[in-house]
Amino acid sequence: MAGGHGGFEPVKRENVYQHFKFTRKTTRQVFTWGFIVPAAIALISVTFDNKYDWAGKQKGSSLLRGTPAKPAPPAEE
Template structure:
């Protein structure tokens, strides 16, 4: 296949890419919480999901799609559109 056999290397290895790959494989061994890393964890791990959850909760019971007629409001708690037969 693509492996080197008998001293033959079909793929050239780039030392910079190999160093980067080695660094990425071992990042957990050298990670330290700095101000920047802590800020990113708090922002992306807590604030963004809390913001999205707040939006979801605020819109959770605002709309009602079940059984709505054409032209009637989708807002929950609004009266249904009167039928044309009752308007005489």
């Protein structure tokens, strides 16, 4: 299963918490993956959520929020 293959020994995680120390490298990783990446994803999500409006759009009309609806075609007589 997850044993050593070809001279590779996987990291044993059973006691990592006992020997963990905040160094410059681990602190940078915590801030990057714990704060910066989620904040960037949230910012992108909110930006695009407020930019487009999918509700009630007709074929051929713009998905951008705040644009006028597609004009109705002229009625034939």
